[in-house]
Amino acid sequence: MSPPRELTLQFLAEPSDVNFGGKVHGGMVMKWIDQAGYACASGWSGGYAVTVYVGGIRFIHPIQIGQLVEVHAQVIHTGTTSMHLAVDVYSRHTTERERCKTTHCIIIFVAMDEHGKPRTVPSWTPHTDEQKKLEQYAIRLVELRELIDREMRPHL
Template identity: 60%
Template structure:
């Protein structure tokens, strides 16, 4: 049911096929997992098909090793008319131990779309706790920063006349 579950965690084992030349899990594999969790979280919140429109602030804090249990958590931290901002945490550790360490964190923005691929409305998420308000306010500040960065980037995209 839409507008009920704002958080989801995907769990799996890091496989040998996920390894990079340095022997750790490849950053691209982690980014794929982030996108999967963001989709599952956004689709679960909205009850609709969703597309990724932004992934940013990706911080690779610690490496993930082959054989680690990986937990990718997505949590809705802000909703617009058709968009959902999700905070993503990736944690990993030895499956024989209960402890998981933060390895990666980022923000992903998903947009719900209808059958024609047009943005469609999502249920509003209203923060209730102090932590939820802090997360929502952070999402709003990041939106403002992205607008300013986007304006700066125009100089790199458009040739000077």
């Protein structure tokens, strides 16, 4: 049986998560994204993994204090040692059933061995049309990241 390729973590947006505008601050959302991504990547790879890239993060709608937050992470592409995950964040009031997408991003993890060196991850092959579209999305973003990296290199 293959390892699970997706998971959802849930959080309750607390008053300590608030920004100066009275909404959950982006840093907290990014922390939840990294936690869900790590749980998904380490489950897929069977061990420790490190975040090497978070990109295209889009804050679509604010999250209100007291809302239930769902962070859904799924493997959408694998390399030799890397795992590309799509992460979507949703929120809803606890008394309601309908949720709203609040954030989306791509996050890449690399599996590490006990000596801190990259190690091979299980390969993932998409089967459904939706999975194939997500993998193509990840591959297109790799190409775009390479262009951005070249542009930024002189400023690093």
